Amino acid sequence: MKTGHILLAALIIALFWQMLSMFLQQPILPSVIAVASAFLRELPGELGWHFLASLWRVVVSTFLAILLAVPAGLLLGQSERLNHFFSPAIYLLYPIPKVVLVPVVLLFLGVGDLSKIVIILLVLFFQILVLVRDQAAHLRSELLLSVRSLGAGRRALFRFVYLPASLPAIFTALRQSIGTAVAVLYITELFATQRGLGYYIYMQGSTLFKYPEMYAGVLAMSLLGFGLYFAADWLNQRLCPWITKKDV
């Protein structure tokens, strides 16, 4: 994706928004300029802190999810027996929308950061687990045999084959589920917390009726999602050059 195209798309969306707000003339849809100035005014202060609180929660859960799901996925992917044993449970748990577990996790883990981190972790964990597992399971047997013939045992196969093979799967999983993760983050931040963009948006919109500030929060949350997606995409291109360099 070219940066120019993305900027152009952003400009067009902003134009539509501006036109719509001028047409409606309602306080619940302030103009782009009002929102942008609220964003710039609030960002160095309150909004910035809420943004950092949300960012921290997503980043920590992402790291924990990778740390837990990748070894588990690789283990299942290379052992047919283990996979056979666990796949019915994964099959049942994977499609559950993890957001419905928010009340449960809050009850068990309380109102602090931990419950929020765990719920996003759940969203990311299964996605990474399934993709890494399938990637590892579908490595061609010819590839494994020829690397074994070079002297590789279990440890070297992990290091030289399974681990690099799982990298694109991790990034695909992140790109697929980062949007959901941020959405779920928003939900968790509506409950029993005074930090995070979810709280900020809700507070400004429903309690203080400061609509430009509310939209500044929405913009910050969108930027959070976009930034994380962009980071995953950028790392994917940097660390997996063989995916993008297919043609001579």
Place this chain on the structure above:
Amino acid sequence: MIQIKELTFAYSASTPVFDRFTWSIAPGEAWVVLGPSGCGKTTLLYLLAGLKMPDTGSISIFGKPLERPRPLTGLILQDYGLLPWATVEENASLGWNIRKFYGPDERHAPPGDSVVDITGRVHPWLKRLGILDLREQFPAQISGGQRQRAAIARTLSLEPDLLLMDEPFASLDAPTRESLQDTILSLRTERALTTIVVTHALEEAAVLGQRILLLAEPPNTHPNIIENTGSGKSGFRGSEAYHDVCNELRSAMGAEP
């Protein structure tokens, strides 16, 4: 060099592919294993590579029973043998990196061979095989023939004494295939390598095999060997002796002459 004694091997409960099969190979010999698909030739190669184990009987190399892949045996498969995420150079260095990873433990690497200067060991092979300029490319960016050259460089840079190849050139076009066959022939004389090539193409068998082992429908119980002393001599491909061997192989395989 290689002794196969009373080898029996079966895939679960079906007719054994090999039934008390005995075969021996002397150092420096150039063998081809020829037969139709399903005759067990790839199985035999995997058994020789230590990637499959016999049900009964034994395989020994230089008197040592084969229990795992041997560091001095090289294996080249038809395709999909290169790591897609590694460049040509990284792929060609893989064997050395694996040895470095384990250290000279005699199981994964030969004793006393400490790994220094991997580039110095790999680059001459990339050059010899004409792919040095492609060293920064990924396998998906190069042709099938170039990929097989990378696989050969990877295997031969480890200086094996035994080279096993499974249909190594089957997916290549005819000129590329012949050029790689010539490369193998010249390397064989240059390095005093023992080679075993598995193929279903009798023309390839006639070019590469000084001795040709014919396998048939399982179970294979005894080796059916055809001698082909002309293989490796210059201008053999296309000569009268070559056509004679091809005809002999054709009738031995049960096809119309």
